[in-house]
Amino acid sequence: MDFSVIIMIIGILLIILSFFIKDSSKKIEAEVEELSFSLYQETSALKRRLKVIEEELLIESTKMTAPKNSTKKPVVHDIIKSQVLELHKQGYSLREISNRSSLSVKEVQSVIGGGN
Structure with missing residues (x-):
């Protein structure tokens, strides 16, 4: 019985001591x-x-x-360019080519002149 009392006292002391030790x-x-x-x-x-x-x-x-x-500058598709050049070879005026190809006269001039 002496041993159990010593263990109990040590346990109580450790519990009391834990309240005073700073917690890291x-x-x-x-x-x-x-x-x-x-x-x-x-x-x-x-x-x-x-x-x-x-x-x-x-x-x-x-x-x-x-x-x-x-x-x-607006990009003129190759098919429209070939159409414009074919109409020019057939002798159509710039205004007529412009009406048929839905391009402006300046764009038609650019295609015929070799520009983009």
């Missing part, structure tokens, strides 16, 4: 929480920066494509 897991939890919070802040800052950059790229791309579309 709380310190680690606090560090992990702080790290996750800083990671969240950095991630959100990067997302904001990326969004700004994407908007700038979209704005620049629309500025760049607008002049290209206004100066770009």
